[in-house]
Amino acid sequence: MQNSNRVDLFLLRHGTAQERSFTKNDSNRPLTNEGRIKTTKILKKLKLLGFQSDRIISSPYLRAIETGQLAFKVGLGKNFDISKSLEPLGDPFTLLGELSGKNMFVGHEPSLSLLACSLINANSNSIILKKAGLIHLRWNKDESLDSTRLICLLKPSFLEQI
DSSP, X not given: OOOTTEEEEEEEEOOOBOOOOSSSOGGGOOBXXXXXXXXXXXXXXXXXXXXXXXXXXXXXXXXXXXXXXXXXXXXXXXXXXXXXXXXXXXXXXXXXXXXXXXXXEEEOTTHHHHHHHHHTTOOTTSOOOOTTOEEEEEEETTSOGGGOEEEEEEOHHHHHTO
């Protein structure tokens, strides 16, 4: 039986996107075809390992939305939402108070790793989240966020070998 006070937060970095361009707005960069294929394979491995969230919340940037939609499609989440709090330079902390159960944030670096480092009271450069990598954090709602624990950090290269 799951602890109803427990909050699980999965931080998923978007997959490989098209290169930056002076002619295209950064928020509109889609995943590359290779990025889409690799990310889908990794997400399917996460599903096989038992990862699943009640809610996927994505940055409004196209590459994050596409990654979140792939996660939703392979069954890593039951609901899909978009939040400006997860865009680069956004404030993901504004979302933490409303969380319950299992949640997945799909976003960008360095925002996701900085969030994780802050929650586990680690130095800000202690974690680097690779593209399509995952961080799993857990805390109890009846305790402060200072009780947050790092459950795992999964590199895409590790997941590809499973």
